[in-house]
Amino acid sequence: MRLPGPRSFAPRVALLVGVVVLVTSFLGAGWGWLRAQEALRRQLDLVLAADAEGLLRDYETYGLRGLADAAAVYARRGGPLRVLLLAPNGHPIAGRLPGAPARLRGFATLSPQEGESRLRALGAILPDGSNLIVATDLALVDRAATALAWTPPIAGGLAALLALVLGFLVARRLERRLAGISTAARAVMAGDLARRLPESGTGDEFDRLADTINAMLARIEALVAEVRQVTDDVAHDLRSPLSRLRQRLEAALARPRAAEADAAMLEGAVAELDQILATFAALLRIARTEAGAGREGFVPVDLSALVEGVAEVYGPVAEEAGRALRAEVAPGQAIPGSAALLRQAVANLLDNALGHGGGTVHVVLRPGPVLSVADEGPGVPPEERGRVLRRFYRLDRSRNTPGTGLGLALVAAVARLHGGQVTLGEGPGGRGLGVTLDLRGEAASSAPALPGAAPGS
Template sequence: MTALTKLFRTTTFRLSLTYLALFSAAAILVIFYIYWNTTVLLSRQLNQTIDAELTGLAEQYKAGGLDQLVRTAAARSQTPGSSLYLVADKDGNRLAGNLTAVSPELWNSLGPVEFVYRRPAPGGTERRLAFANVFRLPAGYRLIVGRDIEDRRDFARSIRRAMLWGLGLMALVSIGGGYWVSRKLLTRIDAISATSRTIMEGNLTGRLPVHGSGDELDRLSESLNLMLARIEQLMAGLREVSDNIAHDLKTPLNRLRNRVEEALREPHGEPVYREALERTIEEADGLIKTFNALLSIARLEAGAGGENREQLDVSELVRDVAELYEPVAEERGILLKADTAPPLVIRADRQLLGQAIANLIDNAIKYGAPAAAQENDGAEPEVEVSVSAKEGTAEIVVTDRGPGVPEAERERVLNRFVRLEASRCEPGSGLGLSLVAAVARLHGGALKLEDNAPGLRVVLALPIGGETHVNGAVPTVSPGAETRSA
């Protein structure tokens, strides 16, 4: 397909031609209507003028006969204007009037008639159009009264000429404008198509061009770019999950297999086999828990969770979860405090939100242990959970006195299987806070990280109105609004 053929087949060019046809038809109808009404008006005025002159001549004829008619016609013929008069005998000899000669057709006519006559003009004579009434008088005499209507014919020619030139100019401008607009639009469409082809070939970093004009193509490109960014994020997450699964799950699977082989390598008693089976079940439970967490994150990011939303008091929910974790915190020598005095009602899924709060508290207890506190100038090991309303959102804040998260790592810690603890002596798979972030996105909120000086301050912000993002769309999060993974 040639560039010109492709241009002519664009919707913009076709619309331009359609608008040209419709506008031309409307213009023709309007011009014809104006011309027809003007012609009718001029014809009516012409007939009224001729009838008035005929009435006056008829009165003169009745009053003084043929002689009076001839004198009146001769007098009126001397008046400058477009009126035409002729009084002639039966042989066609002119007795009075400014018509010097008539054609046989006009002489033999009766009543209203259009005819062409000649009159003197610079350089000779000229042919002009006239309209007259022909009357036959007694004894074969003729009376012709008319008016020159050449100006009306010139007017009609001017109307036709203006219409043809106007339509031609309109067609030229419309086709030229359609060509220019179509070419400009086609250039942008070609750029979008080229970018789309590179994306289909696997380059997910490509984005559709945005010219900044704010038109419908820019709005479409911006929406598609957001979609492409989301797809790129999901694909990157999928690749990362696949790599992490292969890396993080390989070790427990090998450990499980080695333990079974060790138990089978030599004959042992029932206690040894029982211990091996119990540890194998424990490893299998850990693997099942990891896969369940991965499935939950996938469902939440796809927008498939949170069907059981209800109006709930988030302060009460935080108190209940904190009460469950008090024995765990006490066992690790950490003071767990819950500051949730004012009730705060939001619309959310109780089970998902409770799990997210539990993950935050569990994460804070792990990294706010006394050993971590001693490295922070002997600060008292403490985890505090609070709830407050701020700018239309309910903020669930969990703070600890642990080592915190380096600023360079804050963007990475929400990814699956990411653990900042190099020794990995603490139990966990690095999925806890990924699940919290997914719950926050599902409810239209965000997970933010702040420095607690020392320690970490994690903020789970949820809209009080309960707005959600469909299909896991990523809400706007301020820079640095991430947290570490368990």
């Protein structure tokens, strides 16, 4: 696999991190060198003070001659400690110390001739005016401070190198994941709506993002398929009535004018056009509902009173059709929503039940709220229940029964608008069709309680 390019995000971040680490390391090295040198110098000053104190005790015990002998001994040893004893006039009495001043009191750093290392010196004035100078080489201090100072750059360099390596490894992994996502996205743009983003199975952020996008793609695929289906159904369901209307008008134009026959033909044409306009109105209502139009105008709706009102209106309709309508409504059920759309949904359910049902239609509103409308008719086969919620889908493929096939589609759209869902099952006793409108969504659960609401509603 090719290496990640210079425009890859991870290598650029790794390079930036490496540069920052190196710069910080060198800045830290300079600060560490100064701090280490200062600390080691303080320790060296303590050692010089202790050595000077020992020589001063020799002076107190043996006098100036004993101190001179001690200085001569240090000079013969050639160790790191150097001792110089100067007379009051600045002439050397014993010892040798290059670069020493004629008189020194306290600590000082001496710079001897070129090629020799610097010295740290401590001078003390004796009671007789002589000057005792004790010094030691600063090379050890400088080497130790330098060794300590190089530790941060070395560690920083290793960290920067590790950051670059990890950056390229991460970049390669990212490029593999993004290449799969890009390939799938191009396939979707080319028209393959069934294509999904690959997932690694690790459950990481990319998998969670891919899962979300895949769910979105599945929804888009379903919507596109639904639009295609609607287009086909519109062409199929509206072509027939328009063709019939054209044929009737052509036939009327071809025959001699007769007032009664023309009036009957025009009444039939108007009825046909009303049915077509009703179909378009239903489609527009479903489209607006699925687009969420009207959600901003939601108000608390007394669903119990709404269902009771619709049931009262449809009671006489059921009696005229030779059927019975039984309603059981829990009081005080309220949700925020659109009263007009909810009323239309309940009316569509009752229309569907009365149009296809048996002897009795059952309407039940339970706390939740959950509305169920069941009939005792032939029902809907289980494999068809998911399809009857689509626009224009009808069990009667020949379209001989009245209706447009939009009633349950509108109910499903109203349910989604109110945060609920529609499910289909069997009616009472395993017969007929039972349609459940479950409105216990997030929007429904946040509804304010109406006065007189039943406990638990």
